[in-house]
Amino acid sequence: MSEAELHVLKQRLLAGKRAKATRGELGMQVPIGYVRRPSGEVIKDPDEQAQTVIGLIFDQFERCGTLNGMLQYLVRHQIQLPCRVRTGVNRGELEWHAPNRVTLSNLLHNPLYAGAYAYGRRPTDIRRKQPGRPATGRRVAPREQWAVLLKDHLPAYISWEQYERHLRQLEANGIKAQGAIRHGPSLLSGLLVCGRCGHRMMTRYNSSGTGLRYACDTMAASYGQALCQSLAGQALDDFITEQVLAALQPAALEISLQALEDLESEREPLHRHWQQRLERAHYQAERAYRQFNAVEPENRLVARTLEQQWESALTVEGELQAEYARFAAEQPATLSAAEREAIRRLACDIPALWHAPTTMAADRQAIIRQLVTRVVVTVQGESERVDVQVHWIGGHDTQATLTRPVARLDQLSYYPQLMARVAELHAQGENAAAIARRLNAEDWRPAKRCDTFNAPMVLTLLLRQGLRSRQSAYAGMIEEAQEELTLNELARRLNVPQPTLYSWLRRGLLHGRQVIHADHPLWLIQADEAELARLSALRASAKS
Structure with missing residues (x-):
């Protein structure tokens, strides 16, 4: 009977807990940016700077779209996360901790920031639970399996639509989807689909990182079959660039106005965050000064300690003021007339802006992903002809046939x-x-x-x-002239692989003439002592 009564009591307690959660009244640990009042009510952190930082995090994710990009932004601008001490003598006090990937990921996945009360997001799987370890056995449940979800129940930093958009972006950044924006000159990483097998094509670079090639090797890697298809990437990237620039040209004026608005809206929260940091540092210095003045002059032990704290607070305030001055000089809160005119001029000449040295490959990838959902390519046999189908956001398709470089004439x-x-x-x-x-x-x-x-x-x-x-x-046939070397002879003289010499020929770093000898075309290179010295220096610089 005692065991039965304990079981019944446990079930009643669990039922009461679920009923309380159904009403949204079950108290749970709140994330950063929120505090719980003694009455149990959950409110935003009353510290204004803490609220600003949380809002800044969500705004920045809207701009960059990746966890890594958001983390780098916070580190670059020295933005720390507000954390309330949960236990100990300092319980409830606000501390500032360095941002990390796990905390930012939890922040983006938590529906509380969208004003929703959720219960059962991480239920316990008794098969995975380890005896004596209460925190084990938990798993992440899909949203349809949550026990309770009450929208618009708590104060929110973002809307529910923004929360869902962030989750879709995180899912799209995964390996099985488009993936996040990559480094490297490729414009179509994650967007290119093989027209033969339907798998996503991979991006490959040569050893120097400049030679771009797209290849579909899924069937080869998974099933040992032959390579599905591959093609040099530059011609395809040039075609997509042409199509995207043509699509953007009618919106040049709108783009310039939006760029002006985006730049100032991005700088405004940063300046506000700096002002709040300066205000906090000034308060700490004033507080240390008041504490120092309040001590009895005869109490030298305490006075010396408080004096050191005051000097430390003044030092921190001075360093922050100097850092903010440098930041304000680099990124003023408002754009100057010259900057506004430069933005308008560049926006009206979108091709020049696209090819400008200041425009990174990641920026071009981000623009393409705003317009294109995927690009399907199919190489016609082993020939130079490639069928391309561009799927635009909005449902429109563009079809074309490109020419790719091939290895042999008979292709x-x-x-x-x-x-x-x-x-x-x-x-x-x-x-x-x-x-x-x-x-x-x-x-x-x-x-x-x-x-x-x-x-x-x-x-x-x-x-x-x-x-x-x-x-x-x-x-x-022309005989070999004086001070002319074949590629084989030049390779031995310089101790350089012949493929490197062919690469130099294509890039214009090496000059020669081609003749026929022994059934093969033969390159003859004019290589006197000065030319050999130049090529040796070129080889040394390439190695370094």
């Missing part, structure tokens, strides 16, 4: 027609150089990163068709 979609045209020109008695000029004039394009055909390329095509013998093709 070109017009390779058969190209071979036929080369054979036709050869039959007319044209030599290799003349055929190359005709192909360029007729807008034929080779593979890889070359824009025009040259004589060695044409000779290779003629050899493939058997239209020239090797002896006749190589007859009259």
Whole structure:
């Protein structure tokens, strides 16, 4: 009977607890930015600076959209979080702690900041509970499984719509969604979808971090299949940039006005926060001064301690004033006339603003994500042609076909027609150089990163068709001149890999000429002593 009575009493207590929670009256630990009165009522922290900081956190997340970006913003501006001491002799006093990722994440996920009373967000799973450890076994329940959710029940810092928007943004930052804005020059990280398998395409860079490539390797990594498709990213990024700038151009005036408003609205809470910090520091200094004056002069032990506290408070106040002066000089509360005119001028020339050195790749990514939901790409076979479908926010789609660089001539979609045209020109008695000029004039394009055909390329095509013998093709080839080195010889002289030399050729850091030798095009580099010294210095700077 005793066991049964204890069980009944426990069930009655739990039922009473649930009933109290259903009414929104069950007292729970309140998060930062809130305090509980002795009557049990939950109110915002009466400290004005504490309220300002909480509001600033939510405003900044609206702007940057990531936990990491918000954390870096708080650290950069030396903004600390208000925390009330919960136990001990200092219970109830306000302290300021450094921000951290976990606290900020809990703040964004807590519905209390939207004025909602929630109970059962983290129920206990008895299968995971460890004996003797009351805090174990808890799990995060989805919203539909919360026991109680009472909206507009408590004072709020944000609206319920803002709270849900923040949760959607955090979910979108996850790996399975678009993900957060990445570092690097890519504009489409997280937005690019493979048109063949439907998986998200990955972004890859070369060792220098500049060569961009998009690849779909999900099937290869998960199932050992062949790589689905890949393409160089610059042409695709350029196309998306062109489309986005065209979409933004009609809104240039509105963008300039919004930029002015956003800059001043972003600076205003920072200046208010600084003023509150200065006011608090001044109060602490005045309080220390009053305490020092209130002590009896004969009580030297206490007087010396209070004097040190007063001097310390004055030092803190002086340092804050100096820091605020530097901040105000860098970011005035209001924009000057010159700054306003510069913003209007740049907003009216959106392409110049887009390509300006001060515009970071992350800024461009953020703009694209405001306009584009996803980009679907499909490479036509192994050819240079890529079908692109841009899905805009609002439901509109844009379709186009781009040209990507390919590794071999036989990958070109017009390779058969190209071979036929080369054979036709050869039959007319044209030599290799003349055929190359005709192909360029007729807008034929080779593979890889070359824009025009040259004589060695044409000779290779003629050899493939058997239209020239090797002896006749190589007859009259230019001999190696004095102080000319092949790439192989130059690589040995400089102790540099040949792919690096090819990269220098493409980037214009190395100059040479191409001839045909032993069935292959051959690069000859003019390399006297001065040129070798320059290339050695270039190699050393690249290593450093």
